[in-house]
Amino acid sequence: MECPNALRTTLLALFLILDLAAVCHGRLRYGFYNGKCGQQNVEAIVQSIVKNSFTTDPTIVAGLLRLQFHDCFVNGCDASILLDGPYSEKTASPNLSVFGYDLIDQIKVVLESVCPGVVSCADIIIAATRDASILAGVPPFQVQLGRRDGMVSLASLVNLPSPNIPVPTAIQFFQSKGLNPFDMVLLLGAHTVGICHCSTINDRLYNYMGTNKPDPSMNSSYMTIVQNNYCPKGQSNNNYVYLDDPSSAKSIDNSFYKQILNNKGILPIDQALALDGSTRWMVNLLANSTDFPSLFTQALVKLGRVEVLTAVPVVY
Ligand code: HEM
Structure with missing residues (x-):
């Protein structure tokens, strides 16, 4: 009876020492810079x-x-x-x-x-x-x-994922950084803002897999809009198209998920999230909920913790 208690006390002490060491020398903290920059915030x-x-x-x-x-x-x-x-x-x-x-x-x-x-x-x-x-x-x-x-x-x-990466490989990629498939689907929701250069998707628009035809998985009316209004054939590589519905491409909202459910994804990986059985349910969930912005912040926080270096440990 004594032994487990003694063991537990030792483990607790060890945990506290390790935890204290982390607090002092090597852990991310809220308000880390409080008091470290004079009176400045x-x-x-x-x-x-x-x-x-x-x-x-x-x-x-x-x-x-x-x-x-x-x-x-x-x-x-x-x-x-x-x-x-x-x-x-x-x-x-x-x-x-x-x-x-x-x-x-x-x-x-x-x-x-x-x-x-x-x-x-x-x-x-x-x-x-x-x-x-x-x-x-x-x-x-x-x-x-x-x-x-x-x-x-x-x-x-x-070594960053290519826009043509298949969903299972993307999942493995994110898992190798400590992020789970749901984190991945949330983080790819960053494509709710911003643009893609036409050069990145030219093959999808005009020569899908060497067929000389557009990618049939894209909504055909949307394909025409992208081809005519954003990425005309043979135009400058500086042309771009919004990754999300242009009317919402400046705000972080769930319209990106609605867009890909309607087969209006621009990047192949974005569209694939809505087509692959392992992620489609998550896309559905996010497209039909108002929770995306707050869930996104949690995934962003996790991204910000990937393989961080913290303060140099002090050797006594
Ligand atoms: C499998 C993972 C991902 C792939 C393959 C990917 C790929 C791409 C590509 C090809 C572009 C277009 C770049 C261009 O043509 O200029 C892009 C844009 C963008 N990506 Fe990703 N991305 C991934 C994940 C992420 C993540 C996790 C974030 C952030 C959390 C992110 C944020 C963005 C943003 C905000 C843009 C728009 C940039 C702009 O407006 O200039 N992406 N991504």
Whole structure:
């Protein structure tokens, strides 16, 4: 009888020691920067700069969401996507159309001027994306901070899912980052904002699988609209089309799921979510509920925790 109790006490003590160590040296926390930047409120500074940027250009929401995804899925959420250099992540092809880098730089400059060397770029990405998402319609939510910036940034390490990825492979990809299939379907809901360059889907529009015909899985009237109004054959690669219904492409809402249920998905992976048996039920659920914005914030928080670096452990 004594032994289990003693064991339990030892385990509890061990747990508390480990937990305390984590609190002191290596855990994400709410209000991480409170009191670390003099009298300044770090998160309020980030929020006000994001708000200003959003006022002049609401597309920053899409820019930051994609930037966070591309940062977190390569070496974890460590801001390595921001590093410059001839072979850095920024130079990898999926990152060439990412934007929002300058806003993160701008925030970093302001924060460095008030408390040098305190706030990581990795945290700025997470806080700024949170603030932008709120401006685009999700309910206010908190994020834990305390990430450390990574020092390695190599284009050769950029292995992001292709828009043609089959759903089961995408599920495995997300699972390898600690995200479950529902997280994946929610996070792909980020495609409720933003655009896709026509070059990414030209084959779907004009030469599906070498047939010289459009992809028959797309709603045929919508296909005509996309072909005529957004991506005419042979036009510039800078042309683009909204990933969601154009009338709702600036707000984070569930119309993306309705769109793909109506076979109006733009990216093959988006459309596949509504066609694959393993994810269709989730798409149905989200298309018919008002819960998406708040569920999205939870999935975004999980994305922000992928393979983070936290403070360097202190060796006594
Ligand atoms: C299987 C996973 C994913 C694939 C294959 C994928 C692929 C793509 C592609 C091909 C584009 C169009 C890029 C362009 O033509 O400029 C795009 C845009 C976008 N993606 Fe994803 N994506 C995925 C997941 C995510 C996630 C998890 C997020 C964020 C949480 C995200 C956020 C965005 C946003 C906001 C845009 C619009 C960007 C803009 O307006 O410039 N994506 N994505």
